[in-house]
Amino acid sequence: MSLPPKFTGHRVLFSPPSTTSESLSPHTIEFYVDYVCPYSIKLFNTLQTTVFPHLESNPPSSPLTFIFRHQIQPWHPSSTLTHEAGLAVLRLTSSSQPKFYAFSAALFAAQKSFFDVNVVNETRNQTYRRLAKIAADSTGLDEEAVYGLLAVPNRPAEDGSLNVGNGVTNELKVLVKMARLVGVHVSPTVIFDGVVANEISSSWTKEQWVEWIGKNVV
Numbered sequence: 661m662s663l664p665p666k667f668t669g670h671r672v673l674f675s676p677p678s679t680t681s682e683s684l685s686p687h688t689i690e691f692y693v694d695y696v697c698p699y700s701i702k703l704f705n706t707l708q709t710t711v712f713p714h715l716e717s718n719p720p721s722s723p724l725t726f727i728f729r730h731q732i733q734p735w736h737p738s739s740t741l742t743h744e745a746g747l748a749v750l751r752l753t754s755s756s757q758p759k760f761y762a763f764s765a766a767l768f769a770a771q772k773s774f775f776d777v778n779v780v781n782e783t784r785n786q787t788y789r790r791l792a793k794i795a796a797d798s799t800g801l802d803e804e805a806v807y808g809l810l811a812v813p814n815r816p817a818e819d820g821s822l823n824v825g826n827g828v829t830n831e832l833k834v835l836v837k838m839a840r841l842v843g844v845h846v847s848p849t850v851i852f853d854g855v856v857a858n859e860i861s862s863s864w865t866k867e868q869w870v871e872w873i874g875k876n877v878v
Contacts, residue, residue, distance in 0.1 A: 663727055664834070669750045669760040670728040674715040686723035687853055687877045692731035692839065694847040695742035696775060699862040700731070701768045703848040708765055710866035720877045728764065730835045731847045738774040738787060740832070741810075742767060745791035747828040747835075748809040752801050759799040766798035767791070785811050852876065 663671060673686065691707065693700035707726065715724070730743045746764060753759040772778065779787055788810035796803035809827035817824045842851065850860040860872070 666831070667750065667835075669753065669757045672712060672726045672757060672761070673723065674719055674725075675723045676719045676721060686725045687720075688725045688727060688851075689857075690727045690729050690851040692729040692844045692847060692849040692851070694731045694733045694736065694739050695746070695764075695767050696736040696739050696771055697731075697733060697847040698771070700848045701771055703850075703862040703864070704764065704768055706864060706866060706869065708761060711869045714866060714870060715873075720873055722877050724873070724877050728760070729839065729844075730832075731839060731844060731849065732832075732836060733847055737776065738779045741784065741787050742774055742791060743835075744810055744826065744828050744832055745788070745795060745806070747831045748792075748806050749795050749799060749801065751809060751828060751831070752805055753799065759801070763795050763798050766794050770794055788812075 675686070691703060693704055712726075730746065732739045732743050734740070745767065746760065749763045750756075750760050773790070774787070782790075789807060792803045792807035792810060795801055795806045812826050813824055816822055844851075844856075848862050850857045852860075864872075
């Protein structure tokens with residue numbers, strides 16, 4: 661599935677030294693993850709800390725794009741809020757991939773603090789406040805700017821609407837629609853060139869990823 665330009669920061673591209681991103685259509689690995697899923701953190705951390713650095717030093721034989729896909733799991737009530745925070749960071753960094761991934765790494769590191777028992781006594785805006793601080797600490801963004809995109813007002817809109825949403829609600833709707841179109845349910849789920857790669861596990865090591873990429877990205 662294509663990626664709208666405003667979500668470019670979700671993409672990481674690795675190209676062989678002899679090519680450019682325009683010279684060949686890249687293979688694509690889309691990984692659907694939930695910020696409060698204990699299995700998603702395993703896959704994300706392996707990619708971010710070992711696989712991506714390996715590919716930077718040892719480029720694949722053909723261009724390869726990784727795309728972070730937001731897989732909101734509604735049985736985790738804070739899932740929506742955490743993914744909204746990711747979209748706020750993306751909005752404020754002009755689609756900067758490094759800052760989005762830096763925030764994602766920091767948020768996954770703080771994952772347990774957004775599990776059910778740790779948010780049940782917070783208001784929605786209090787959770788947003790904690791997320792805004794993580795964003796500021798991990799990316800250097802202004803905490804109030806992040807919070808401003810996330811906070812929900814406590815009064816009706818001018819037209820009387822009570823479901824007013826926040827500054828990233830429309831972006832969130834687009835991403836939810838995109839995930840529904842491909843029918844993803846389990847987090848994490850990996851899709852390679854448009855087909856679900858069921859063999860890929862959240863527990864895969866760097867070596868397993870490198871071996872699989874070597875066989876498939878040709």
